Amino acid sequence: MIQLQHVFKEYRVGPVKVTALADVSFEIDKGEFTVLAGPSGSGKTTLLRLLYRDEVPTEGEIRVAGYEVTRLRRSNIPQLRRAIGMVFQDAKLLPGRNVYENIVFVLRVLGTPRREIAPRVMQALKAVGLSARAQALPAQLSLGEQQRASLARALVKEPALLLADEPTGNLDEGIAEEILDLLREIWNRGTTILLATHRATLADQLKRRTLVLERGRLLKDKD
Numbered sequence: 001m002i003q004l005q006h007v008f009k010e011y012r013v014g015p016v017k018v019t020a021l022a023d024v025s026f027e028i029d030k031g032e033f034t035v036l037a038g039p040s041g042s043g044k045t046t047l048l049r050l051l052y053r054d055e056v057p058t059e060g061e062i063r064v065a066g067y068e069v070t071r072l073r074r075s076n077i078p079q080l081r082r083a084i085g086m087v088f089q090d091a092k093l094l095p096g097r098n099v100y101e102n103i104v105f106v107l108r109v110l111g112t113p114r115r116e117i118a119p120r121v122m123q124a125l126k127a128v129g130l131s132a133r134a135q136a137l138p139a140q141l142s143l144g145e146q147q148r149a150s151l152a153r154a155l156v157k158e159p160a161l162l163l164a165d166e167p168t169g170n171l172d173e174g175i176a177e178e179i180l181d182l183l184r185e186i187w188n189r190g191t192t193i194l195l196a197t198h199r200a201t202l203a204d205q206l207k208r209r210t211l212v213l214e215r216g217r218l219l220k221d222k223d
Contacts, residue, residue: 001192002028007060009046020046021216033187036196037203038213044196048163052084053077065160085154089166091146093138099149100134103156124156144175164195
């Protein structure tokens with residue numbers, strides 16, 4: 001599902017060269033639930049952005065869901081992103097649209113046939129326990145509900161791969177556990193998941209394979 005070979009990512013900040021990732025290599029098989037752990041600034045978000053082609057590496061090869069990301073034509077990037085669901089620390093919901101409309105928007109962008117939209121949206125909302133909040137605006141939701149809506153928006157695409165960037169970072173412990181339970185359920189249905197977190201305790205709690213980044217380097221790959 002994911003293959004990185006000797007990936008480097010460097011940025012220029014004025015005359016200074018900053019290395020965000022240095023010689024990172026690993027593979028994640030279809031159906032795995034993998035944790036990407038490391039402190040803030042270790043390169044986790046940069047790595048995720050490379051996977052969905054929001055950035056390109058300075059060096060190295062990346063394959064995701066059958067696509068050679070590093071050689072992907074710009075016109076083919078939407079095809080890659082259709083195979084990927086994204087969940088962020090900030091739910092990034094459209095504030096002027098209710099929960100239902102936020103999810104519908106994704107399907108319309110994808111060109112989903114009209115007759116399929118309502119059933120798929122309601123199925124996604126049911127999967128995250130938000131059927132009763134479909135008409136609520138984001139400002140009317142708790143942080144936990146906002147993150148559930150973000151998960152529903154990712155799931156409605158029926159992605160092969162779910163990338164989650166600090167999805168519990170803004171949540172208290174109890175609500176964070178609910179989001180993790182949802183991620184486990186999604187994984188149990190066959191979706192490959194890569195979860196980025198700065199919380200070492202969360203990685204231990206999940207008891208999944210963990211890739212540990214520090215200062216842009218892959219220090220550990222442990223089951």
